[in-house]
Amino acid sequence: MSIPAVGDPAPRFTLPGMIVxxxxxxxxEYAIDSEIGRTVVLAFYPGDATPVCTAQLCSYQEELDEFGDLGAVVWGISPQALDSHEAFARGSSLTFPLLSDTAGSVIRDYGVNAPGIGLRRSVFVIGPDGIVRWRHVGLVGLRFPKAEVIREQIELLVG
Structure with a gap:
């Protein structure tokens, strides 16, 4: 699958997830359709408790209250199982949902699968209307968009 462009409908999915x-x-169960009316930030990350993923998700955790004040929710998505997510969430004090895409179907639907490395570190901002409003897709996965950049995109949606 190709990566959804800004202006495209977000691929629909339901995944198991957990929150601590x-x-x-x-x-x-986390379904994108259940969030219509809210902005959703999907943060695809390659692996639980790896240095770059920890830095990325912890930076989003720090901005979580501001995202929430703007009516947005943040979901982390990776191929690990829920028990791995739980250990990561506890070890990094993450309080937003971590979703498990063990089959890789959502990763493929969003076009962020990468042979050899699993997935490209990517962030999608889905508007309240279910449309992709902003995206950042990493090439090799070491860089990630800063929380303030994502917040600015959310602010543009709320006006």
């Missing part, structure tokens, strides 16, 4: 809040893990 106040020390308690809660598992659930």
């Amino acid at each position: 809040r106040d020390g308690v893990r809660t598992d659930g």
Whole structure:
């Protein structure tokens, strides 16, 4: 699949995910369709507890309240299983949902699969209307968009 362009409808999906809040893990199903009316930030990352992924997701964690104040939710997506996500979330104090795409179907639907490395570190901002409004797709995966850049994109959507 090709990478959805800005202005394209976001590929629809439902994935298992988990969230750790106040020390308690809660598992659930996360469907992009259930978020119509809200801005969704999808952060695709290659692996739990790796140095660059930890830096990326921790930077988004620091901005989470500001994203929330703008009516946006953040979901991390990677190919690891939920138990791996739980250890990562606990070790890095992450309080947003981490979704498990073990089959790689959503990674493929968003065109961010990369032979040999699994997936390209990528961020998509999906508008409240379900349309891709901004995207950053990494080539090799060492760089990621800063939280403030994503926040600016969300602010443009809320006006």
